[in-house]
Amino acid sequence: MAYREIDMNLSAETLAIQKEVRKFAMDVMRPVGIELDQMANPADASAPESPVWSVFKGARDLDLHLNSIPEAYGGIAESMDPMTSFLIAETMGYGDAGLAISLGASAMPFGFAAMFAPFVPELEQMVRDYVADEKGEMVGCWAITEPEHGGDWSLGKDDPKCGPSVTGELKGDEYIVNGEKAAWVSNGTIATHAVLHVGLDASRGMAGTGLAIIPLDLPGITRGKPLDKLGQRSLNQGSIIFQDARIPKQYMVIQPVENAIADMGELILAGANGGMSITFAGLAKAAYDEAFNYAQQRVQGGVSIFEHKNIKLDLFKMFTRVEAARANSRRMALYNAAQQTKGEMPSGAHAVAAKCLSTETATWVASKAIQIFGGNGLAKEYPVEKMFRDARAAMIEDGVNETLGLAAAEYL
Ligand SMILES: Cc1cc2nc3c(=O)[nH]c(=O)nc-3n(C[C@H](O)[C@H](O)[C@H](O)COP(=O)(O)OP(=O)(O)OC[C@H]3O[C@@H](n4cnc5c(N)ncnc54)[C@H](O)[C@@H]3O)c2cc1C
Known part of the structure; x- marks a missing residue:
């Protein structure tokens, strides 16, 4: 029996978009994600001939990059209803979580650039170029x-003893930036643009941070090697190094004045963790579906293993948690979208709670799925060991769940 969806109020248009995205997720993202995961050298995963580029191009063919761009610049943000947006993200997480995160992170600088485009002509041009980028070359x-x-970054405050290592100093019309961003930056070695956190006022520690939206081909910027890691191997990661890099001052859109970076931080925390919660609710469902289907086919003791009560009950417990994670992330996403439409702050506490619940659920469900697959669960020939590794990474991604929880507790 197909997984029963109980949202009764989805429009025909939403269902049609979901169907199209599901085809992309299952026909392109899932197989490409597996291929990238199995490459021994992570540099091959981002080489010009890598299949990863078919994912960026495929997302452009579906116009997914327009979702967060306002109509004034050629996007569709105003007409994209939050439920459709949620289902797109969940479906991509279902296909391949690492690639879903890669596409999500990729959109970030351009979404931010659109916010500041009315005041900075260079950022308006950046957004317009992104909208017109049919090949998926702007990452x-x-x-x-x-x-x-x-x-x-989640816990540091106004303490001069703990400030950013990447720092900038204004000289004339440019910031001179030095330091290194970690090998954990998603899309780090393939990105053409970045949202960059830069220390500008050492006397205020983390609160002395400014935010820049920059092209990464400015003088003085180089990259590290693609990172080799346990999970989300389909997601390119690598360091970005600044050596007397020259950033034109108009790109520094947030200055460390009063609570500017703290407010922007809550907005980013809510957006990034909200996205994570939806993606990994999608992965949790994918792992459940794999286990459910396998349990119907695998015969032991003369019957399908689904007929054994321990397996049946485990599947029910997995289903219960998957539905809880999906419902919670959906509720959070709809609320936070409504807040932003009204010009009010989204709830960081709800976004972090949803991120922790979804990533912990995905890890638990994928681990249970391995158990249901028995020995096959450990084999690369089957998808669940990769799902487990991908989910496990998510409990550290965009903030370790424990430090995020401590930070979000302050909002309660
Ligand atoms: C898949 C993936 C994708 C990522 N994508 C990005 C990205 O796009 N951009 C980016 O910039 N970064 C990215 N990151 C980095 C990620 O945000 C960091 O790994 C995360 O914030 C943890 O930092 P850390 O690894 O330095 O661990 P640490 O901060 O060293 O933490 C180590 C341990 O100590 C604990 N700890 C640390 N500080 C405290 C404290 N003050 N109080 C109590 N406990 C503490 C933590 O809970 C953790 O268990 C990504 C990471 C992963 C795994």
């Missing part, structure tokens, strides 16, 4: 983590 990233500062 974004969010560069915040540094080799010396991970959890500090």
Whole structure:
């Protein structure tokens, strides 16, 4: 029996979009994700001949990059209803979570650039170029983590002893930027543009951070090697190094004045963690579906293993948690979208709660799926061991769940 969906109020248009995205997720993202995962050398996964580029191009063919861009610049943000947006993200997480994160991170600088485009002509041009980029050549990233500062970004405050290592100094019309962003930056070695967190006022520690939206071909910027890692191997990651890099001052859109970076931080925390929660609710459902289908086919003791009560009950417990994660992330996403439409702050606490619930659910469900597959669960020939590795990485991604929880507790 097919998984019963109980949202009764989806429009015909939403269902049609979901069907199209599901085809992309299953025909392109899933097989490409497996191929990238199995490449021994991560550099091959981002080489010009890598299949990863068919994912960026495929997303452009579906106009998915227009979802967060306002109509004034050629996007469709105003007409994209939040439920459709949710289902697109969940379906892509179902296809391949690492690639879904890659596409999500890629959109980030351009979504931010659109916010500041009315005041900065260069950013307006950046957004217009992105809208027109049919080949998927403009790739974004969010560069915040540094080799010396991970959890500090969620927990660090106005303390001069703990400030960013990537720092900038205004000289004339340019910031001179030095330091390194960690090898964990998603799309780090393939990105053409970045949202960059830069220390501008050392006396205020993390609160002295400014935010820049930059092209990455500016003088003085180089990249590290693609990172080799356990999970989400389909997601390119690598460091970005600044050596007397020259950033034109109009790209520094947030200055460390009063609570500017803290407010922007809550907005980013809510957006990034909200996206994570939806993606990994999708992965949890994918792992459940694999286990359910396998349990129907595998025969032991003369019957399908689904007929054994332990397996049946495990599947029911998995189903219960998958539905809880999906419902919770959906509720959070709809609320936060409504807040932003009204020009009000989204709820960071709800977004972090949903991220923690979805990523922990996905890890637990994928681990149970391995158990239901028995020995086959450990074999690369079957999809669940990769799903488990991908889910496990998510409990550290965009903030370790524990440090995120400590930060979000402050909003309660
Ligand atoms: C798949 C993936 C994708 C990512 N994508 C990006 C990206 O796009 N851009 C980007 O910039 N970064 C990205 N990251 C980096 C990620 O945000 C960091 O790995 C994360 O914030 C943790 O930092 P860290 O690895 O330095 O761990 P640390 O901060 O060193 O933490 C190590 C341990 O110590 C604990 N800890 C740390 N500080 C405290 C404290 N003050 N109080 C209590 N406990 C503490 C943590 O909970 C953790 O268990 C990504 C990471 C992953 C895994």
